[in-house]
Amino acid sequence: MQSIRKALRKGELDKDTYERVVCADCDKPLKTENDPDTITTIRICPECNTKWKEIR
Numbered sequence: 148m149q150s151i152r153k154a155l156r157k158g159e160l161d162k163d164t165y166e167r168v169v170c171a172d173c174d175k176p177l178k179t180e181n182d183p184d185t186i187t188t189i190r191i192c193p194e195c196n197t198k199w200k201e202i203r
């Protein structure tokens with residue numbers, strides 16, 4: 148799984164005017180899925196279901 152930061156750099160993810168991370172393909176704000184066992188937060192596009200990881 149690719150990290151949020153890398154995807155933003157590659158242009159796969161974008162930020163909207165409210166600083167929310169959005170999928171560049173679908174233009175949808177990502178959903179958040181927390182894994183209680185790790186410090187990694189999973190971000191999912193509700194449209195294409197692509198996942199990215201966010202290190203807190």
Ligand SMILES: [Zn+2]
Nearest residue numbers: 170173192195
């Ligand atoms: Zn998408």
